[in-house]
Amino acid sequence: MSERVELAHNAAGRAVPTMVNGRPQIPFLGVGKFQPRGRKATTPIRSNKDYPDSGDKRVPDLETALRKCGLRDGMVISSHHHLRDGDKVALMALEAAAKIGVKDLLWFPSASFPSQKGAIELMEKGVIHHIEGSMNGPLGDYCTQGKMRGMGVLRSHGGRYQAIQDGEVHIDVAVIAAPAADFFGNADGSHGKSACGSLGFAFADSTYADYVIAVTDNLVPFPCVPWQIQGNNVDHVVEVESIGDPAKIVSGTTQITRSPDRLRIAELVAKFLREAGIMKNGFSFQAGAGGIALAFVQYLKQMMKEAGVKARFVRGGSTKVLVELLQEGLTDYILDGQTFDLDGVKSMANDPRHVATSPFTSYNYHGKGNFASLVDAVVLGATEVDVNFNANVVTHSDGRLLHGIGGWQNCLFSGCSILALPSFRDRIPVIVDEVTTLTGPGEMIDVIVTERGIAINPLRQDLLDAVKGSKLPIRPIQDIKAEVEKICGGKPAGPKLGDRPCAVVKWVDGTVLDTVWQVG
């Protein structure tokens, strides 16, 4: 990437490239300001006469399948992260592509994980040109070191759906890992040795890609039910020995924190929901699978029991803790986008009240509404937050790209967005003057809960009023920041960022919110 990149300042005051990987971009215009027109993208017309009457779409291996899909240089190949760090299919597909000899692929994963660091070698060899998708760990590092040929594009789960639907990204070949599938291509995630729960991340790809390949290690006789992925969208089925490492499919993040400081944060969040009157009969909430979020649910559960309060629905990432809520009658439904542990997987397989959802239902900008904005409160994390409540989830304060956006941006549309964070990590303050990378605009973030107190966004006078007179440690955000800087021995030095963009952060509507700069 040697060409000069032209920059424009967007509505958040951030300098962002006007062209990304050869495509013109719209700088962020403000929340809810971008109104795209036109018609959605679609796929070529197919005819069922071209598919076997027997319904058997099996081919011997991925290489054959990719050849049959006509994979060529420069195409877009997609994969998904429902098997999380245990996924073997994405690399298997990219390596099969390397064997065919194609170059310059755009890899479009819904997220990439540390176990997929083999993709670095494929980038070095020229098989992959660049990655558009969340980059976790080593791949993020590779990107911020400026080694990737194209620019990384980070999208939320909803933003990925939006980009597929409005044609910003056209997927040539989608490769879907299926814990259960039949020869017709019907696929399900909640059964089999590699069961992972929902396949929601692959749903868009199955309907909008030119070609779809289902890869399974658990071929069942037709019909595979429930068909989370419908065989009528699938071109080829490939059977392999194993699609993933079960130990890593079920994420290790479902450990409830034992740190007393983090437990304190979790309890403060639960108390906030109670004191602010959000925890009431028929309410809804979403919490991730991080240690604080899980502990928060435990505390909230206790408070719900004491108050005799029941939720109408909770949004997953589901975990054992949410499943217990369902089983104990404290919520009517779990609407689940991603399943983090075995209890979640089992519950989804066996309990009709535990419903698999996709980014289409939950998060999509081009949907006729989405579930995220119906949720009363959401509890999220962040790497940094600034005094204007802007938050960063993708880079660390040193500018290194280490995390994906996930559903984080989409969740900010809930009635009350809460970031639960330790006020400093090691010696590094989490509240800063200005976030390194803007991932969520401050106007969308309502409450910051730290172990040293709770800061409420001044834009939310209603919340400030609601907790007035409570015993909660409500403090101005500057106050907490000043205390932490005193503890840490002054303000940290800012990151040494280069002037070369190596990735962009998209807002949920497809506009460019910020730039990730090359580090060092």
Next chain:
Amino acid sequence: MSAVETPPRSTEAGHWGKDVRSDAHVAFEVRDGGGVEISLESRVAPYYGNAILEQARGVLDELGVKHARVSIHDEGALPFVIAARLEAAVRRAGLALGKRSLPAQHPPPAPSPKDRLRRSRLYLPGSEPKYYINAALHKPDAVILDLEDSVHRAEKDAARILVRNTLRAVDFGACERMVRINQLPLGLEDLADVVGESPDLILMPKVEHPQQVAEVDRMIGELKGRNGIIRPIWIMPILESALGIENAFPIAVASENVAALTIGLEDYTADLGVARTPEGRESQYARSRVVNAARAAGVQAIDSVFSDVADMDGLRRWGESSRAMGFEGMGCIHPGQIRVVHEAFAPAPAEIEKAQKIVAAFEDAQKKGLAVVSLGSKMIDPPVVQRALKLVERAKAMGVVS
């Protein structure tokens, strides 16, 4: 001077490694010329690398180090920890005689009244700085910076400096700041380092004779004088042997600075040669003896710790029976125990209600100028009135009544 007594030219202090957080390791090498050369490896280098180097130069300068090679391996340590590790390494090389490098001072809390609320005291190991900065957030009545059992023999010198810096720099909020020193005579060296930073209370381990208390009291008094400290520094002897228990009363009255008596059950049961059980029948006598001696001396009786941090029900039962025996608090080895302990030592609502009625009757009698307090048809004895007054005042301090 024999070769053994010559201090080493190369020393180290502190800890580093993948699992170490909020600490730093310093390798220090004296040299004959060439000035001070510092190298730094830090997980927070992009943020505080320059600040750490600058701080290190300042500390070494204050300690009078002219020529040395120093290598710092930092795991996100806060400035008061970095300073302590540097000073420990320098002192181990036999330098910095009569010098010290103190971190910026956080204003100490108000002096501690002798009979303040002491339901919970949270133990903080003297060589684990990561626990200090957030300890007060969990709202124990006191924190104990421990120089005794949680610190390895070879680390006593470094822990002392760390604890001194901690007393000076860390905001412990409303918590009483206690230090557990080592047994004498090592404990006297501990005092020499920490008293200058005005701890509120010194815990003395394994006390068996009143003379030990008197010695510590004398030393504290001397050090206070030398440092110009006028606020009180209380003493809490820990009785941890059969002999200590037998001498409970003389120990409690050995100095008017003794504010409380406590018991160490691990060592006590070991001394008896019995197992410590969750019910504590084996220590019933000793604990009652401590309560009785403490009350006789007019000081508080404080219970031992409950060592199973996962067993909250057991902890609650222990705390409740402990309160029923006359103890006013106990030790906590994990922040998670604090809330349960506070609940266990809180008076029951019925008790409070009764006490409030007695207090109201007392105030009414005072107003009317009556010497006899009566509630309904019953006359209330003066000791009962006193107990009610104290209970209501305590309940207010605990936040159980407003």
